[in-house]
Amino acid sequence: MDSIRRKHIRSLVHGLNQARRRQAKQIDILCTDMVAAHGEFASQLRSLIDTIRFYESILGQKDLTSLLDTSAAQVQSLLADTIVAIFVLESNGFAMHRVPTPSDSALQSCQLESGLSAEIVHNLSNHRKLCMLDQMWEMGLEDVGGEFRKLTAAAIPLTHRGPGLGFILLYRDAAKPFIQKELQKIQSLVPGLRDAICALRGIPIHA
Structure with a gap:
């Protein structure tokens, strides 16, 4: 037992x-x-x-210049060591707004926006999808000094339907490529910026 x-x-x-x-x-x-x-x-x-x-x-921004300058500065504050330029199409070409590069920045000599012709700007504005640096090469981006090869870059369109409006250009050192979460964060800001641009221009808003 x-x-x-x-x-x-x-x-x-x-x-x-x-x-x-x-x-x-x-x-x-x-x-x-x-x-x-x-x-x-x-x-x-x-x-x-x-x-x-x-x-x-x-x-409350009352003019397009103030709106785009403020937007570029705000976007740049969200991404470390990144240069931001906002392109908008105009009847006679395009306008570009960017935050000045600090004099001690390693990107001082790598001004990617200088390699974008009017044709490339138009194509990126009407691309409707996120565009990375490889696609910019295919569109004809010129790198005379060889500096752009040291970069990682992305162009985020301001519209997905309707006439092209412009895009947000992001770039930084290739050693720190953009991750999806960073790009999604900036993409989430696009609807508000797009609507503000359209409101100031008095044009219909397209999603």
Whole structure:
């Protein structure tokens, strides 16, 4: 009887230990999920705050120059070590607005916008999709001094339907390529900027 009782007790203890291990594992998974969810929520909250600040900065801008200069500065503040230029099409060509490059910046001599001809600007404005540096080469980007090979770049269109309006040009050192989350953050600002440009120009808004 004692032997049977001991076996029964060992079986109960073994079952209890297994239950504890399963419970501990479930708690670990739950804690990991909670930490991940908190991190994702914090990331989304930061993105929302950035968007609100951007819209606040362009709200009330009375002319196109002020709007685009302010927008370029705000976009540049969201991306480390990045040069930002905003191109908008005009009846006689295009206008370009960018934040001055600091004199001590490694990008001082790499002014990518200088290699964009009127034809390339028009094509990028009407491309309707995110365009990376490789596609700019295909469009005819010229790199006379060989400096552009040291860059990573992206052009984000201001419209996805209707007539081309312009685009946001981003570039920085190739050692730090843009990641999807960074580009998505800037793309999320486009609708507000596009609508503000259209409102100042008195033209219909296209999504």
